[in-house]
Amino acid sequence: MGRELLxxxxxxxxxxxxxxxRILEAVESALLTAAKKRYGAAENIQVRIDRKSGxxxxxxxxxxxNEVTNPQSEVSxxxxxxxxxxxxxxxxxxxxIEIEEFGRIAAQTAKQVIFQKVREAEWEVxxxxxxxxxxxxxxxxxxxxxxRNYIVDLGKTEAILPAHExxxxxxxxxxxxxxxxxxxxxxxxxxxQVILSRTHPNxxxxxxxxxxxxxAEKIVEIKGVVREPGDRTKIAVVSRDxxxxxxxxxxxxxxxxxxxxxRELRGEKIDIVAWxxxxxxxIAEALNPAVIxxxxxxxxxxxxxxxxxxxxxxxxxxxxxxxxxxxxxxxxWKIDIIGASEYEKERVVRDQETRAAxxxxxxxxxxxxxxxxxxxxxxxxxxxxxxxxxAVGQAESGNExxxxx
Numbered sequence: 001m002g003r004e005l006l007x008x009x010x011x012x013x014x015x016x017x018x019x020x021x022r023i024l025e026a027v028e029s030a031l032l033t034a035a036k037k038r039y040g041a042a043e044n045i046q047v048r049i050d051r052k053s054g055x056x057x058x059x060x061x062x063x064x065x066n067e068v069t070n071p072q073s074e075v076s077x078x079x080x081x082x083x084x085x086x087x088x089x090x091x092x093x094x095x096x097i098e099i100e101e102f103g104r105i106a107a108q109t110a111k112q113v114i115f116q117k118v119r120e121a122e123w124e125v126x127x128x129x130x131x132x133x134x135x136x137x138x139x140x141x142x143x144x145x146x147x148r149n150y151i152v153d154l155g156k157t158e159a160i161l162p163a164h165e166x167x168x169x170x171x172x173x174x175x176x177x178x179x180x181x182x183x184x185x186x187x188x189x190x191x192x193q194v195i196l197s198r199t200h201p202n203x204x205x206x207x208x209x210x211x212x213x214x215x216a217e218k219i220v221e222i223k224g225v226v227r228e229p230g231d232r233t234k235i236a237v238v239s240r241d242x243x244x245x246x247x248x249x250x251x252x253x254x255x256x257x258x259x260x261x262x263r264e265l266r267g268e269k270i271d272i273v274a275w276x277x278x279x280x281x282x283i284a285e286a287l288n289p290a291v292i293x294x295x296x297x298x299x300x301x302x303x304x305x306x307x308x309x310x311x312x313x314x315x316x317x318x319x320x321x322x323x324x325x326x327x328x329x330x331x332x333w334k335i336d337i338i339g340a341s342e343y344e345k346e347r348v349v350r351d352q353e354t355r356a357a358x359x360x361x362x363x364x365x366x367x368x369x370x371x372x373x374x375x376x377x378x379x380x381x382x383x384x385x386x387x388x389x390x391a392v393g394q395a396e397s398g399n400e401x402x403x404x405x
Contacts, residue, residue, distance in 0.1 A: 023121065024049050026114055026118060026121070039097070044061040044062065058096070062093060062095070066089065130154075130192075135206075137203075140159060142173065143174065152196060159196050165183065165198060165200070180197060205222050208235070208257075211252070212249055214244060223238055224330050226330045228322060229268070231322065234286065234329075235270065246275075247274050273288050279299075279304070287327045290308055305336050306336065306337045308340065310340055313337065
């Protein structure tokens with residue numbers, strides 16, 4: 001019996017990835033619970049499983065006293081000496097309890113506790129192993145669907161692909177293989193939940209890391225990813241090596257690398273653009289595939305006005321504004337787009353308004369200048385002549401009269 005118990009525990013340990021000693025401790029704890037349930041919680045009982053033979057030993061320890069007041073924890077000296085002739089007052093003496101005496105209910109309790117302890121140990125292993133893999137790609141097999149959430153077999157445990165983490169219009173059948181991003185590992189009262197995602201932007205990052213060696217080797221860096229899952233993704237990349245074209249590296253020969261990612265995403269469109277610290281250039285790149293004529297920016301408001309040819313206007317904006325919306329998220333700028341003809345009309349109007357404003361300003365300045373000159377002249381005429389000037393005038397006038405005479 002004992003050897004068989006050890007064999008079973010060792011087998012469970014190998015299958016579940018749990019330390020066998022931990023299971024033995026759980027069994028000891030369960031048997032102790034069963035014994036206390038059978039003989040009373042007040043009993044001082046110890047349960048031990050021999051690690052070599054597997055034999056189970058249950059002992060009820062009692063203190064030797066002169067007068068017994070609590071039979072569950074005490075025994076008289078006379079009774080103790082029947083077992084051990086050298087027993088003394090104050091010593092503890094143990095009586096072996098037969099495991100079979102626990103009874104059917106106690107055995108069932110022990111079984112439940114053992115099961116729970118093993119499950120808790122399994123949860124800890126799952127939590128530890130998958131927490132270490134957070135942010136990685138994982139592969140699994142669809143087991144079924146519950147409340148629109150897919151249950152995925154990862155091998156060591158089952159994971160959940162929630163409805164809100166699924167790519168829209170994407171469906172699976174039992175037995176289908178699925179690749180996903182390991183998003184979260186959380187402990188609940190009943191189990192450990194491993195949460196997967198196929199909509200997270202980092203899912204795109206990991207897919208490109210798997211397909212593009214330059215990204216895995218840190219030669220090409222992904223600076224940003226924005227998505228509307230199932231429809232379109234924009235990804236900004238930059239190279240740390242001038243000899244490596246970051247966009248070309250991600251696209252691959254004849255588009256082989258990016259197409260592998262597109263297939264995994266079931267046809268989701270992917271725009272790969274070159275990142276640059278020049279805001280104007282980056283905004284123009286982010287609006288790919290539209291061709292941009294000019295970009296004006298307001299650094300303070302972090303807003304941009306983009307001018308495109310009329311034929312490119314709908315492409316730049318995208319269906320339901322998707323292209324410009326994703327470009328704005330990728331760059332972090334507010335982007336307004338205008339057609340070239342409309343821009344030209346507005347420019348003519350702005351020029352006319354500017355010229356009119358300048359002309360009006362010049363007229364006002366001229367009027368103020370004339371007014372100032374008139375005021376100065378009037379003030380000069382009204383001012384009284386100085387006394388010295390008047391005396392000199394009178395003398396000059398007298399001299400002139402004498403000369404005439």
